[in-house]
Amino acid sequence: MNASDVMETLTIARWDGPVPADWQRRARASLEAGRVLFFPALAFRPAPDERPLLSPAVLDNTRKNISLDPSTGRLGGTSLAGSERERLAAMMTRFATAATGFLRALAPGYAAHLEPARTSFRPAEIDDRPTSPRQDDRRLHVDAFPTRPLQGRRILRLFSNIAPDGTARHWRVGEPFADFADAFVPRLRPALPGSATLLAALGLTKGRRSAYDEMMLRLHDAAKRDGDYQSRAPQVALELPAGSSWLVYTDLVLHAAVRGHTALEQTFYLPLSAMADPEHAPLRVLERLTGRALV
Ligand code: SIN
Ligand code: FE
Numbered sequence: 001m002n003a004s005d006v007m008e009t010l011t012i013a014r015w016d017g018p019v020p021a022d023w024q025r026r027a028r029a030s031l032e033a034g035r036v037l038f039f040p041a042l043a044f045r046p047a048p049d050e051r052p053l054l055s056p057a058v059l060d061n062t063r064k065n066i067s068l069d070p071s072t073g074r075l076g077g078t079s080l081a082g083s084e085r086e087r088l089a090a091m092m093t094r095f096a097t098a099a100t101g102f103l104r105a106l107a108p109g110y111a112a113h114l115e116p117a118r119t120s121f122r123p124a125e126i127d128d129r130p131t132s133p134r135q136d137d138r139r140l141h142v143d144a145f146p147t148r149p150l151q152g153r154r155i156l157r158l159f160s161n162i163a164p165d166g167t168a169r170h171w172r173v174g175e176p177f178a179d180f181a182d183a184f185v186p187r188l189r190p191a192l193p194g195s196a197t198l199l200a201a202l203g204l205t206k207g208r209r210s211a212y213d214e215m216m217l218r219l220h221d222a223a224k225r226d227g228d229y230q231s232r233a234p235q236v237a238l239e240l241p242a243g244s245s246w247l248v249y250t251d252l253v254l255h256a257a258v259r260g261h262t263a264l265e266q267t268f269y270l271p272l273s274a275m276a277d278p279e280h281a282p283l284r285v286l287e288r289l290t291g292r293a294l295v
Contacts, residue, residue: 001234006035006173006253013041015098017105027247028107031156032280034177034252036238042245044098044160044264050091053080054164054262056124058088068092068119092119092264099158099266103247113274115153117267125261126169137257139224140174140233142282143250144216149209152283152295154270155251163242163262171238174254178285180233181219185289188218212283212294216251223254251282 008030010023019027027037046054059066063077068089075089096119104111126138133139143155161169174180196209209217223229233254240246240260248255272278287294 001175001236003236003238006236007038007238008035009038009040011041012039012106013043015042015044015102015105017101019105024107024109028109028276031107031247031249032275032277034249034280036171036173036253036255037247038238038240039245039247040241041243042102042160043243044095044162044245046091046162046164050087051164053084053088053091054123054162056261058084058121058123064122064124066092066121066123068096068121070096070116070119088121092121095119095160095264096266099160100268103156103158103268106247109276110268110270110274113270115269117269120265120267122263122265123261126257126259133224134221136224139230140172140235140254140256141220141223142177142180142216142252142254144213144220146217147205149205149207149213150216150251150269151207151210152212152272152281154249154272154275154281156247156268156270157250158245158247158266158268159240160245160264161240161242161260161262162264163260166242167260167262168242169240169260169263170258171240172235172256172258173238174256175234177252177254177282180223180254181282181285181289183229184219184222185215185286188215188222191218210295211292212286215286215290215294216282252280 012019031037058078058080060077060079066077068075078088080088100116103114191214199205200208272281272283275281278284283294
């Protein structure tokens with residue numbers, strides 16, 4: 001495997017379009033097939049008065065990311081108060097707006113279906129995070145959310161490296177999802193009967209986990225816990241420079257964030273019905289593999 005197998009480069013420099021129709025088609029097909037779309041010239045530029053915010057000092061002690069929930073406007077993970085807090089929220093909102101506009105221009109077929117989810121700001125050095133294997137995003141994994149069941153909806157994420165000192169963000173990208181699933185699904189422990197109902201009843205999940213959600217969480221954990229897989233699995237190193245952006249279905253693409261600091265990220269949820277080719281989606285891959293409906 002090499003970088004061109006897992007990544008597609010598009011030299012778009014504007015957040016607000018327009019994007020030529022053949023690029024739109026290429027972008028959507030590449031994304032859905034499990035490649036990282038890389039935009040080397042798509043830079044998110046913090047304003048001069050936002051520069052002091054580009055520091056791990058804005059985190060509260062317990063968190064590695066700051067998150068902004070677009071449905072409530074709630075900003076979490078920062079110890080900032082007053083006007084500095086407002087400035088941080090404004091920068092993240094500006095990024096969320098730019099990211100959403102960009103996606104609408106790049107993939108108009110998604111526009112009507114996009115559900116903007118959390119915006120995150122990741123000022124800390126990845127390497128410094130003390131974590132358990134399950135929380136360690138330096139290990140290859142697919143994304144799945146413990147408290148937010150998606151019922152087969154997709155997780156699409158746009159990242160921008162805004163490191164003021166020019167530090168690149170280093171990722172590794174793994175093998176195709178279907179190969180990973182082939183190897184891991186037969187080894188997964190089944191979910192405890194009734195656990196999804198219980199978690200929802202206790203308010204520990206926002207809605208009920210489907211069999212799909214259970215399986216994706218187990219795949220996330222199993223990959224991270226398997227040291228042998230981490231060292232031996234096919235993987236390609238990507239260097240994502242400061243001033244660049246990239247877009248990826250993180251529920252489909254095995255990824256590890258190894259090194260770097262100061263990135264912004266916008267998550268979108270998308271229904272399967274928005275896919276140009278839903279057969280690539282993790283839900284469809286897992287349903288083929290298990291021979292049963294998972295949502
Ligand atoms: C992840 O989704 O695993 C983390 C990506 C990043 O922070 O670069
Ligand atoms: Fe991840």
